[in-house]
Amino acid sequence: MSSNQSTSFPVRVYDLVRRVPRGRVITYGLIARLLGDPRKARQVGWAMAAAPDSVAHGGGPPLAAHRVINARGELSAAAVFGGYAVQRARLEAEGVMFLADGRVDLDVYLWLPDNEEAPPGGGAPASN
DNA sequence: GCCTTGACGGCAA
């Protein structure tokens, strides 16, 4: 079911992002890689662009697009969530601590299919 | 049908 090839690519992306718990982040390239096509990293971002924020692609739960960042740990473009501060505020609200560089420590907050649990030592109230 | 743009990634200078 997870590897539903019949499902469209954008839908697979949403499904994967939906699995990311609060206080955790994921990269575009990682999503593409998990889908089996690491070269489609760009397409991942594109699929997210089609998702307003609360995805209405089937009546599922709202999509946490702000948890998706690039491989460098930097947030997305400035004109997406209304500004860098907006996306950062959302992540901070989930318990994500930012580095002095303004980036996210992927070594700590990067979500992986295996590490479904094991929340980072911080204070991220796991509730998703 | 061709060219440009784009929530990206990796490597080279």
Place this chain on the structure above:
DNA sequence: GTTGCCGCCAAGG
């Protein structure tokens, strides 16, 4: 560590 360039795939003009 920073900046630049190329590659890749898809949509829009």
